[in-house]
Amino acid sequence: MKKFYDMIETPAMLIDEKITLNNIKMMQELSNRKGVALRPHIKTHRMTYFAKLQMEAGASGIACAKIGEAEVMAKAGIEDIFIANEIVGISKYERLKMLNRKIKTLRIGVDNTFQIDQIEKVFNGEKPLEVLIEYEVGEVRSGIISDEDLLFLAKYVNSKKNVVLKGIFSHEGHTYKASSMEICKEKAEEAYRRTVRAAELIRDEGIPLEIVSVGATPSIMNGAYFEGITEFRLGTYIFFDLGQALAINDFSKCSASVLASVISKPTDSRVVIDAGAKALVSQNRTEGICATNGFGYVKDSNNVRLKGLFDEHGIIENKKFSQEISIGDKIEVIPSHICPTVNLYDKVYLINDGYIVKEIPVDCRGKSQ
Incomplete structure (x- = not known):
């Protein structure tokens, strides 16, 4: 050396090994104490080296933002991948079809019927593609907003043969703008409450829902939690930043x-x-x-x-x-x-x-x- x-x-760019390993261990132990799965979002580091360390520490799988990331991670041997983003385009679903054949578990985010129709077309005769509905909780980005639209999409997915609804996910990124740590936690827990409620609305329609996925590093580090969450999905905790x-x-x-x-x-x-x-x-x-x-x-x-x-x-x-x-x-x-x-x-x-x-x-x- x-x-x-x-x-x-x-x-x-420098990465301090000791601090990074401690961060990985810290978040895994925090998730274990809460009794929820930890799915690190690799968009932060974009390196198979660190994804493997997170998996070895006990992560249930990884989250990606893009198909390209997922393809690289799958090639490195990671078998459980959630692309926490909406994907549109037949050519992209053709890539997902190939990826779905190679790994044990592949899931993507959805918030519209256009996606579902493309999946249904491309995955005909294939192993069905598993999806999670994105629910908007305050960041003003992508995701379903109204209960009416949420239930319509859930029923629409449930009516298809090549798409399987596995859960719901949200991201409380708006908490970054909270004026204090206490308000950050309050806003996050309200976002979690809404996400859990959305999952319950779907279940009340007789549609099974396995996963309720949330996460942002500041809110979870400040103690945010709500009963009914099954998965923390966050990325920056591995390195942190200013x-x-x-x-x-x-x-x-x-x-x-x-x-x-x-x-x-x-x-x-x-x-x-x-x-x-x-x-x-x-x-x-x-x-x-x-x-x-x-x-x-x-x-x-x-x-x-x-x-x-x-x-x-x-x-x-x-x-x-x-x-x-x-x-x-x-x-x-x-x-x-x-x-x-x-x-x-x-x-x-x-x-x-x-x-x-x-x-x-x-x-x-x-x-x-």
Whole structure:
């Protein structure tokens, strides 16, 4: 093993091995205590290496966002995959048909009859495709909203021979904008209550429903739960990031950082690094417990944030920090949002006590189709 600061050219993504393993263990144990299955969402790391570690720790399966991710994960030997997203297009269902033949369990998200009709057509004579209905709980994104539409879709799916309704899922992403940890938990538990109620409405129609899947890292870390949930489905907990750390007021769980070099100090307060928008995504949450107030956080600093990003340059405006650092020094930046940041890299460096353990390919990078 070699010291990473000396060996790694910047910008580069680092993953702290010890912290990551502790995060995996922590969330698995939390789920076990609640008596619910844990299905990690691999859109955060997009690496088969970490998906396998999560499965070995006790995960029931994985969640993906895209077919491309699922195909890579299946090739690596993962047999239980839920694509927590709506998929549209005959060519995509042809890919799902092939994937469904290869692995034990494949499920996707649905919220409309157009999808069901395409599945019914493509999967004729095949092993039926299992689906979960997405239920909108406040994020204002995809998902069924009204009880009438929910029951109509559930009955529509139940009338088909090539589609099997297995459950319902929701995502309480709107809780990121909660003004406090307590309100985050309250909003999440209301979202869970609504999701469980939606499942009960379907069951009351005589339609069996096995899975009630929810999840977002801040709400579950802040203790949110509701009786009737069968599965936690969340991703960021493996690495955390600036927004997620602020949501629980704890930076000790941040295991991913971008290593960058100081390349310029044009004024007595401005520090320029070689990590811009192509190395750190230009997402800046502006409100709530996940508000980042910048585009990254300098690790182990006194609250030093990146003020701005150009394509190839990151900008820090902090006179005291500028006095403490020199051109050529390397710093670690905790990203504002880790999920899209990982997708900027071909590989990450696994680090332990300041040494490089191994290089890990981001083998789902770009697999967004």
